[in-house]
Amino acid sequence: MSIATVAVEPAASNLRLLSGNHACALGAIAAGCRFFAGYPITPSSEIAERLSRELPRVDGVFIQMEDEIASIAAVIGASMGGAKAMTATSGPGFSLKQENLGYAALAEIPCVIVNVMRGGPSTGMPTRPAQGDIMQARWGSHGDFPVIVLAPGSVREIYEETIRAFALAETYRTPVTVLYDQSIAQLLETVELKQPGAPVERKWASGPPEKYQPYAPLDNGVPAMARPGDGYRSHTTGLTHAENGFPTQTPEVVERNIGRLLGKLERHRAAIESFQTLRCEDADVVVVAVGISARAAGSAVAACRAKGIRAGMFRPITLWPFPEEALRRAASGARAVLVPEMNAGQMRLEVERVLGRDVRIEGLHKISGDPIDPAAITARIEALCI
Amino acid sequence: MNDPIVLEGNAAVEEFDVRKYIRLQMMPHFLCPGCGHGIALRALLWAVHELGIDKDRLAVVSGIGCAGRLSAYIDANTFHVTHGRPLAFASGLALVRPDLHVVVITGDGDCLAIGGNHFIHTCRRNLKLTCLMLNNEVYGMTGGQVSPTTSETRITTTTQLGNAEPHFDACALAAAAGAGFVGREVTHHVPKLKDVMRAALEHPGFAFVEVMSDCTEIFGRKNDMGSSPEMILRQKSEIRPSAYRDTVETPFRPNTLPTGVLMCNERPEYGAAYRQYAQTVKSAGDGKQKRG
Amino acid sequence: MEIRLGGTGGQGLILSAKMLADALARGGRRVAQSQTYEPTSRGGFCHSDLVVSHVEVDYPLATAIDYLVLLDRIALKPSLPLAKPGALVIADTRLCPELPEGKYTGCSLALSRTAIDLGSERVTNIVALGALVALTGVCERAALERAVRADTPRSFLDLNLEALEAGFRLGTEQSVRRVASPAPA
Numbered sequence: 123m124s125i126a127t128v129a130v131e132p133a134a135s136n137l138r139l140l141s142g143n144h145a146c147a148l149g150a151i152a153a154g155c156r157f158f159a160g161y162p163i164t165p166s167s168e169i170a171e172r173l174s175r176e177l178p179r180v181d182g183v184f185i186q187m188e189d190e191i192a193s194i195a196a197v198i199g200a201s202m203g204g205a206k207a208m209t210a211t212s213g214p215g216f217s218l219k220q221e222n223l224g225y226a227a228l229a230e231i232p233c234v235i236v237n238v239m240r241g242g243p244s245t246g247m248p249t250r251p252a253q254g255d256i257m258q259a260r261w262g263s264h265g266d267f268p269v270i271v272l273a274p275g276s277v278r279e280i281y282e283e284t285i286r287a288f289a290l291a292e293t294y295r296t297p298v299t300v301l302y303d304q305s306i307a308q309l310l311e312t313v314e315l316k317q318p319g320a321p322v323e324r325k326w327a328s329g330p331p332e333k334y335q336p337y338a339p340l341d342n343g344v345p346a347m348a349r350p351g352d353g354y355r356s357h358t359t360g361l362t363h364a365e366n367g368f369p370t371q372t373p374e375v376v377e378r379n380i381g382r383l384l385g386k387l388e389r390h391r392a393a394i395e396s397f398q399t400l401r402c403e404d405a406d407v408v409v410v411a412v413g414i415s416a417r418a419a420g421s422a423v424a425a426c427r428a429k430g431i432r433a434g435m436f437r438p439i440t441l442w443p444f445p446e447e448a449l450r451r452a453a454s455g456a457r458a459v460l461v462p463e464m465n466a467g468q469m470r471l472e473v474e475r476v477l478g479r480d481v482r483i484e485g486l487h488k489i490s491g492d493p494i495d496p497a498a499i500t501a502r503i504e505a506l507c508i
Numbered sequence: 509m510n511d512p513i514v515l516e517g518n519a520a521v522e523e524f525d526v527r528k529y530i531r532l533q534m535m536p537h538f539l540c541p542g543c544g545h546g547i548a549l550r551a552l553l554w555a556v557h558e559l560g561i562d563k564d565r566l567a568v569v570s571g572i573g574c575a576g577r578l579s580a581y582i583d584a585n586t587f588h589v590t591h592g593r594p595l596a597f598a599s600g601l602a603l604v605r606p607d608l609h610v611v612v613i614t615g616d617g618d619c620l621a622i623g624g625n626h627f628i629h630t631c632r633r634n635l636k637l638t639c640l641m642l643n644n645e646v647y648g649m650t651g652g653q654v655s656p657t658t659s660e661t662r663i664t665t666t667t668q669l670g671n672a673e674p675h676f677d678a679c680a681l682a683a684a685a686g687a688g689f690v691g692r693e694v695t696h697h698v699p700k701l702k703d704v705m706r707a708a709l710e711h712p713g714f715a716f717v718e719v720m721s722d723c724t725e726i727f728g729r730k731n732d733m734g735s736s737p738e739m740i741l742r743q744k745s746e747i748r749p750s751a752y753r754d755t756v757e758t759p760f761r762p763n764t765l766p767t768g769v770l771m772c773n774e775r776p777e778y779g780a781a782y783r784q785y786a787q788t789v790k791s792a793g794d795g796k797q798k799r800g
Numbered sequence: 801m802e803i804r805l806g807g808t809g810g811q812g813l814i815l816s817a818k819m820l821a822d823a824l825a826r827g828g829r830r831v832a833q834s835q836t837y838e839p840t841s842r843g844g845f846c847h848s849d850l851v852v853s854h855v856e857v858d859y860p861l862a863t864a865i866d867y868l869v870l871l872d873r874i875a876l877k878p879s880l881p882l883a884k885p886g887a888l889v890i891a892d893t894r895l896c897p898e899l900p901e902g903k904y905t906g907c908s909l910a911l912s913r914t915a916i917d918l919g920s921e922r923v924t925n926i927v928a929l930g931a932l933v934a935l936t937g938v939c940e941r942a943a944l945e946r947a948v949r950a951d952t953p954r955s956f957l958d959l960n961l962e963a964l965e966a967g968f969r970l971g972t973e974q975s976v977r978r979v980a981s982p983a984p985a
Contacts, residue, residue, distance in 0.1 A: 178786035187630035192596035199600030308834035350585035359588035421859040
């Protein structure tokens with residue numbers, strides 16, 4: 123498998139029109155993704171369609187699998203073989219992928235899952251945007267497991283965050299979810315794509331095979347991975363395992379290994395976290411939002427400032443682990459916090475957990491399948507200032 | 509992408525010693541006394557030995573259940589994945605690593621019930637994989653529930669008055685779904701089992717082997733099938749080897765299971781077909797794509 | 801500046817909005833083009849919007865429309881409330897014959913009739929693009945033509961270019977008339 127850097131688009135520095143889903147596909151190629159398995163689902167299918175054309179050109183493999191479960195399974199299988207691999211889906215498919223997402227988290231197999239959110243629950247509104255998977259992205263699989271979720275807010279950012287998703291997945295050997303919604307997925311924006319750096323590569327096992335312990339952490343808490351064919355002949359399992367990779371139920375060994383797994387991302391929080399603050403320094407009201415809702419919030423903050431109202435915005439770009447300290451700092455002087463989101467109240471719960479009862483926290487929730495209008499946020503900010 | 513593997517031919521100059529192919533540190537194994545799965549495992553490793561397959565180039569992917577546990581005993585690159593999904597995991601692995609021998613070990617429940625969809629589509633795709641389905645007619649690890657291959661009238665913990673459901677013929681299913689190679693053998697005939705597995709490993713497309721394996725402890729006991737030697741001897745009366753079929757029809761045993769290589773065809777292998785397709789895309793160049 | 805092309809699914813609104821976005825981007829503008837669509841590929845309310853700016857677009861979805869093109873009456877009700885006071889509303893004479901009173905400049909054009917006369921109602925979207933650009937000058941005609949060329953399969957190219965020309969003519973005639981006698985407000 124060739125994992126070398128491939129210059130994707132010679133004209134990548136030019137301003138061009140690109141949709142969110144196409145930006146995701148190009149970001150994946152730029153990050154070194156060489157395997158994609160997926161299943162058609164609105165509104166994410168353009169990612170698969172684009173990659174079915176791009177991957178063969180860079181010696182990669184595209185496959186449309188028989189279902190959502192098979193898609194993530196094939197992605198994990200390809201990653202076990204050494205390829206950077208990705209799948210893309212929407213809410214219903216994301217639910218189906220949860221079991222194997224947990225497998226990738228426990229077995230520490232790097233992979234990227236894109237979830238383009240649409241109206242839910244159930245089949246919901248396939249062609250309408252929503253932000254209803256914020257909690258599923260964190261807690262969707264069973265048991266305690268670490269996960270990284272990135273929430274880009276524009277076409278340009280989808281490209282950049284997809285690249286970062288691969289870098290984080292490889293560095294920390296963990297599944298990374300890229301979470302955005304239908305409105306940005308199918309939005310066409312003029313973007314200037316940054317020339318990507320060399321793809322980040324996971325740490326491969328080296329040294330004598332008889333000394334190799336598949337789950338003994340390196341200095342950074344992340345174990346080196348054995349590539350089939352390199353002579354290590356290790357065992358990978360979804361059963362709780364010891365450092366040697368084999369199943370164990372010995373309490374202290376389980377504690378140690380699952381403890382390291384859960385602490386792995388916490389330990390590197392500073393490197394994983396990413397967020398944007400907009401005029402929070404003197405803000406009376408801080409709006410906390412992600413994705414398309416944050417675009418509306420940014421507009422609302424500008425409108426409020428024009429009226430002399432001191433509003434600010436805090437936008438997690440790394441949604442999970444949630445940038446708690448940064449939010450506390452951003453909201454430290456605020457009288458009120460507003461959480462606009464296209465669901466019945468999910469990120470608001472996290473904001474409440476982080477900020478506690480010291481500040482007034484309100485949600486602006488919309489479940490109609492329409493994005494939240496900037497004017498609606500402006501009106502709520504004004505109301506909170508009275 | 510690495511080049512697809514080419515078998516160097518029979519490297520079995522030395523006698524087969526199973527200890528060279530298993531992880532001795534994992535012994536004793538966890539299978540019940542009398543279980544047929546150990547025989548199947550030995551036959552697989554014997555075939556691997558005869559073909560001279562390098563352990564470093566052998567990848568074994570297994571699902572959940574008693575059969576799924578076997579991968580941990582093999583001294584190779586082994587992956588014990590989620591229930592029903594080993595064929596899907598293996599498909600991803602085989603597509604990016606055509607230089608590996610990818611073998612899937614699955615059970616009747618893993619392959620035909622929870623993994624049924626993956627099974628038929630893997631057959632259809634005809635990607636180079638060797639799939640061994642160890643059929644013991646029961647969910648052994650969860651305590652003996654009915655499976656898609658449990659014979660009619662058999663007693664299990666979820667069919668206490670006898671199974672009323674018809675059972676799957678996995679080989680007929682695989683053949684109908686397009687598998688390139690289909691074989692079946694019993695654990696009673698170890699050299700034949702090894703030969704079928706060997707032919708499967710050599711096959712360029714998707715190869716499916718159903719191993720009729722006995723669960724004495726959970727299934728046999730409940731159905732008064734006797735001790736494990738009695739169960740394994742019973743296999744002889746229940747099969748109709750393909751060799752016999754070639755010579756003489758056996759009208760006096762019409763309801764027996766055909767064994768041996770049941771089907772082998774030359775359908776295009778998917779991995780090679782995809783690589784060729786990719787070459788065509790590459791040589792077509794960027795001309796076709798200008799919009800972004 | 802915000803533009804909406806509204807009509808029903810199957811009228812090629814998304815494709816034509818992409819062409820317009822492409823033309824605007826070629827002219828150095830920052831564009832965000834979005835759409836709402838129904839699960840059906842044909843029929844039902846469908847619209848495609850452009851938010852155009854000289855700097856990176858802040859909120860990318862339409863909230864106050866400057867130019868509204870209506871290719872079917874189904875798009876009237878959900879779109880008119882979003883039109884800015886003083887907006888230009890272009891409606892097809894056949895498919896959206898009635899324009900209610902409002903604080904906008906209405907302009908009925910024989911877009912689909914022109915397309916039918918050219919041989920295919922399917923190019924109504926391109927006629928509409930031409931008319932919109934001729935009337936408003938949102939982008940250079942040459943830029944739009946390049947975008948149409950880039951996004952049209954070869955077998956449709958001649959027809960689409962004819963439709964674009966016809967649209968330019970329709971729009972030009974109309975703007976001459978508007979100068980001569982202001983359109984009803």
